[in-house]
Amino acid sequence: MAGWLSMVWQVLQAQRGHLFPWVPVVFSCGIAGYFTLPVEPAFSVLCGLMGVGLGMAVAVVWLPETARPLALAIALVLLGAGWAGLRAHYVSAPVLKGHYYGPITGQLVAIDRSASHALRLTLRDVVLARRDARSVPDRVRVSLHGEWHMPDLQPGQVVQMTGHLSPPGGAVEPGGFDFRRHAWFLRLGAVGYTRTPVMILMPHQGKMPVARARWALSERVQNVLSGQAGAFAAAVITGDRSGLSPDVLRHLRQTNIAHLLAISGLHMGLLVGTVFAALRLALVGLFGDRLRAKKLAAAVALVPGAGYLALSGGNVATERAFIMVAVVLVGVLLDRRALTFRAVAFAAMLVLLLRPEALLSPGFQMSFAATSALVAVLGAVRPGQGRLRRWGVSLVLTSAVAGLATAPYSMAHFNQVSHYGLLANLLTVPLMGLLVMPFGLIAVLLMPFGLEAVPLWVMGWGLEWILTVAATVSSWPGAVGAIMAPPAMVLPILTLGACFVLLWQGRLRWAGAVPVIVAGALWMTGVRPAILVAEGGGLVGVMTAEGRAVSRPKGDSFVAKIWLENDGQGLGRDQSSSLWDGGLPGRVGARLIHVHGKRSAAAFLGCQPGDLVVTSEPLPATGCTTIGPKMLKQTGAIAIIPESGGLRISSAAQMAGRRLWAQRSVSADQPNQTPLHLNMASR
Structure with missing residues (x-):
């Protein structure tokens, strides 16, 4: 045993200074282990896992040097499993028992649309007739079916309707996406629909000011920009997608540019990057000290980033994007290289500590796959001389690398591949950075003075181009290919292999290609149920x-x-x-x-x-x-x-x-x- 540990130690010695990025990878193995358990561990067992994991992490300083890496890895796995389990207990909330039909009363907290494009309301502080308050779910989600005059709904209002509710359903096939698990972590205890009008019982009374400001901003943007360009602008600025038509959403998905809708790393990076660059130029002119201007700009740029996080609803994707941007800006403040695997690992750990269940989401997987691949490739490739040439090469390279890195996860979760996705991204992403986000920011800043019309018009021009590209490219023959859902073990095997290729130092890293190939073979040879x-x-x-x-x-x-x-x-x-x-x-x-x-x-x-x-x-x-x-x-x-x-x-x-x-x-x-x-x- 000692000889084996010594050999492992010698191998890891060559990785000294490059092991921190493995921390979220090993921690994620513990989280994944918790979610794959067939039986829920007792709460005392979860506390025990946390205790043992913390104890091992602290005691590692007294262990022989050769045993420390293995002890730390075991501690992280135990901590990951225990933390995920404690999080599941923390979000515990009542789930509706059986079917319910009758009046549904609650405070409106969110308005969106379902997969069938029906308007959907999320309510909290719910009251159900003939149900004990202790058994009533904390939150319910009701889809509106039927045609009638819709009242002016806003977050914070207390509303009532008569509808059907049921507990969240399980997977539509064995091993498929488990909506009950997803709903559990949203504290969503029932879903249903109504065919009757919604009545407003009480106005918002000053409650939920951020959500109301977000809704009011969405309406104001769509009053200036009509049609789908206005709905797109509202989605980009506030995260409100309720105005987008099913056809537009389909075109964006089929051309692999639906990520332009999600308030994630691209939008947060463009917004904060625009603020940072503008402030830096202004402060250099004011102080004449480039280093001081750079750090001041980085510190101030965090403020609009945090505001964007709050205004957009603070969902998981935006939360993840803000953490990543904040890590980069803090790196600037500390005179550290902004985008490294350490920064990516730190951001991943923060997200997993806040929401360990995010590990299972497509957004988390695709976001960190793209970021990790970009750090590896852009750190090894130099675009060449000349500003224009560097910009052009970097644009093509980032689009290609991000597309390739996220492709397996996109295909696995959404069962389709866009054959012209790279072209569509090259035709739209630059305009997103040059017109849409900068002028969207200017419009929001000028809105208190009533001067938002011109910048919104410029923003709408860019969005119309994006919508045109999406509709045109998606109509080409063979634009979309269908992909079979992979067996359950494919993505974990592929991810671990890819992590080894990206994070390991030396020629041995290419051994990670073996599990990637194995995962591909398992996917291609998979068989669907008869x-x-x-x-x-x-x-x-x-x-x-x-x-x-x-x-x-x-x-x-x-x-x-x-x-x-x-x-x-x-x-x-x-x-x-x-x-x-x-x-x-x-x-x-x-x-x-x-x-x-x-x-x-x-x-x-x-x-x-x-x-x-x-x-x-x-x-x-x-x-x-x-x-x-x-x-x-x-x-x-x-x-x-x-x-x-x-x-x-x-x-x-x-x-x-x-x-x-x-x-x-x-x-x-x-x-x-x-x-x-x-x-x-x-x-």
């Missing part, structure tokens, strides 16, 4: 030679959309429903019968012993294998693989485990209620 059944039994999808066939042309639209996107075959709902023939994969002559609704259940004529029936309503004894509502209530969505003699089943409940956010399907005396195998002759 049969998928939606939670509740409302939809069934069967994989055929032409793609997935779904059992109904309408209904469960979101579930069907996710299934088809994850398949990566580019099918639409109409195409997939036309493929349905009722055949059971792997069994010649056997049928897969989907019974949906009470009418279909009443008209059900029976089945043969070799058939499989999936029903959303209780049926009498059928004489064949039946998957019904009682089973699906326990399992959630399921994936089925036909085998000789039966069906192998994987369920969303089984994959989610017994966690704080997923306690629906298991009990203390029955830790796994998910059937793993069904005999085809059973009833």
Whole structure:
């Protein structure tokens, strides 16, 4: 053991001065370990992990020098797991039990749009009729369906509507995105919809001033700039995307420039960079001391960055961007190189300490993948002589590197690749920096004096160009390619390999290419489930030679959309429903019968012993294998693989485990209620 530790120590000695960037990587392994546990650890266990981790971190100074790296790594893993678990307990809030229909009253805190473009309200301090206050969720989110005159809604108002609420649903297929976990960390205890008008019971009464200022700013911008350019400007300045049309959002995603909408690193960097550069020039003229001007400009530039963070709603992406910009500016104040792996690592640790659950989000993964790749490449490549040449080469290089670094994560989370994304970015990102952000900043500064019209008009000109590029490029043949969702282990393996390539010093770094290649091979050889059944039994999808066939042309639209996107075959709902023939994969002559609704259940004529029936309503004894509502209530969505003699089943409940956010399907005396195998002759 001592010899092995000595060998590891000698290897790490060559990395002296370059090990700090590994701290968030190892800490993230602990966070990821917590989220992959099948059973929620007891609170005392989490406290124990934190205690042991802190103890090891402190005691490392008394350990032999050769044992310190391994001890620190173990301590960081334990601290990561314990910290993520404590965070999950800290955000604990009531989750609605069962379905609710009736009056919903609460204070409006956010207005946005759902995936179907329905206006959506987030409420807090919720009151539900006939429900004990202790069991009512802290926050609920209600989508507005129907056409009526909408009142002038603003954050801070107390509103009421009559609607349906349900607890947040689980993954739409085993191993898929778990919305319940996402909602848990948002303290969102119920989601639903209403088809009745919204009534304002009380005005804002001075509450939530920042949110109201943000909403008022969005309205003022859109009053000056009409159409989608105004909605785009509001999204860039305040984070309010509610005015953007579904077509615009689709065009931006298909051309890989949707990141221009998110208030993240690009926007924060452009805003703070503009302020910093302008102040630096002004202060040099005032003081004549370049170093003093540089540091003063860096200190003052933090203020508009913090204001932008607050005004834009303070979401995770903006929070992450502000931390990164703040680290860079503090580096300027301390006479340190602004953008290094140490700065990136420090920013990543701050984000993970604030919100460890951010590790699982596409935004965190793509943001730090792009930043790390840019630090590595721009630190090794010199653009050449001449300001114009350096600017041009840097623009192409940063767009290409950031695009390549984020591509695996974008493809894995969004199941598409933009073939002309680099071109679209080259045509739009420069204008974002030269016109959109600078003139947006000028417009906000001039708004108190009523002089924002001209700078907003210039900003709108740039945004119209971006919208034109997005619409044109997305219409080109082959602009978008569909990508199959990867197996669960692909992104972790790929990320660890990429981290080794970027962070390790010396030729051994290229050994990190091996796990990257392995991850790619696992992705390409992955197989999608033969049969998928939606939670509740409302939809069934069967994989055929032409793609997935779904059992109904309408209904469960979101579930069907996710299934088809994850398949990566580019099918639409109409195409997939036309493929349905009722055949059971792997069994010649056997049928897969989907019974949906009470009418279909009443008209059900029976089945043969070799058939499989999936029903959303209780049926009498059928004489064949039946998957019904009682089973699906326990399992959630399921994936089925036909085998000789039966069906192998994987369920969303089984994959989610017994966690704080997923306690629906298991009990203390029955830790796994998910059937793993069904005999085809059973009833």
